[in-house]
Amino acid sequence: ICVAFLAIRWTSNFDAVYLIFATESLRGAKVLVTGSSKGIGEQMAYHYARFGAKIVITARSKDTLQKVVEKCLSLGAQEAFYIAADMSNESDLDRVVDFALKKLGGLDYLVLNHIGSTRVAMWDGDVEHAKWLMKINFFSYIQMAWKALPSLEKNKGSLVIVSSLAGKMPSPLTAPYVSTKSALNGFFGSLRHELAMKKSNVSISVCTLGLIDTETAMSKVKGKVNMPAYPATEAALNIIITGATRQPELFYPWFTYIWTLTKDWIPSFTDYVVQRSYNYNP
Ligand code: NDP
Incomplete structure (x- = not known):
C-alpha cells in the first residue's frame, strides 16, 4: 500500500505536471x-527568458543584475528590466513591486x-540576526505578495x-534560516486556504528544495554536510513549471517528499x- 501511495504521489507531482506544461503559456x-542576480533566481530568469516572458529581476548588486538582464534579452525575453x-x-519592497507593475503593465507571476546571508553553525543566541533574517526571508515575502495580489x-x-x-523538517546548524522557511510554509499554506475560500483567481505554489549546487550553498556547506547537491538550473525549471501549472507544491529533488513522510512515520x-548528515565534532 505504501509503495502504491508513493508511486501515485510521485506521478502526480512530476510526470503529470510535465505533461500538462505548455511552454507557450509563458510567452509574454x-x-x-x-x-535573481545569482543562484537559482538567476537560472529562473534565464528559463523565463527562453520561454519568451517579460521579466523584472531584482537583488542588491546592480552590476550583476545588468549582466543578467543582458543575457535574458539575448536568450529571448520579450522584455527584461532590473531594479536594485x-x-x-x-x-524597497513596494518600490520593487510598483516598478514591475509599471514596466510590465501588471503581473502574472x-x-x-531571495534570502539573506546566514551562517551554517550551531545556534549562538544571536536574536538580532534571527530578527534581521526574518525580515528578509519572511516579512518581505508577505509584504510583496500582498502588494502584488490585486x-x-x-x-x-x-x-x-x-x-x-528545512521549512518542512528542521535541520541542525541553521536555526534562524529554518525558522524563516517554516514561517513561509505556514503563512502561504494559510493564505492558500483563504484564497480558495474567497474563490480567488490566484494560485500559490510553495517549493520545497533539497540541497542545490549554487555557489552560496556550496561554499556554506563545504566540509559540513554529507549529502548530494542537485543542479540549480533543473531546480529553477521545476519551480517555473510548478508555478505555470498552478501546482500547490513542488518537491525537488523528488525524495525530499519521502523525508517529509519519514519524519512523521x-x-x-x-x-x-x-x-x-552533518560533520560536527565537539
Ligand atoms: P543565492 O545566495 O545564490 O542567491 C540569493 C539571491 O538573493 C541573490 O540574488 C542575492 O543577490 C539576493 N539577496 C541576498 N540578500 C538580499 C537582500 N538583502 N535584498 C535583496 N536581495 C538579496 O541563493 P540560492 O540560489 O542558493 O537560493 C535561492 C532560494 O532557494 C532561497 O529561497 C533558498 O532558501 C532556496 N533554497 C536553496 C537551497 C540551496 O541548497 N541552494 C536549498 C533549499 C532552498 P545580492 O547579494 O546581489 O543582493
Missing part, C-alpha cells in the same frame, strides 16, 4: 523574480526567492514561494540520519 507572461533593492529595507487576481496569476526542506530513524 509578466514575471517578477526576486533574488535591499529586501531588508521596508520601503511573482516569484519570491494585479495577480486580475490576471489569474500565480504566487511562487521558494522554500526549503519513523521520527527517531529520521533524526538519526539527519544528525549524521
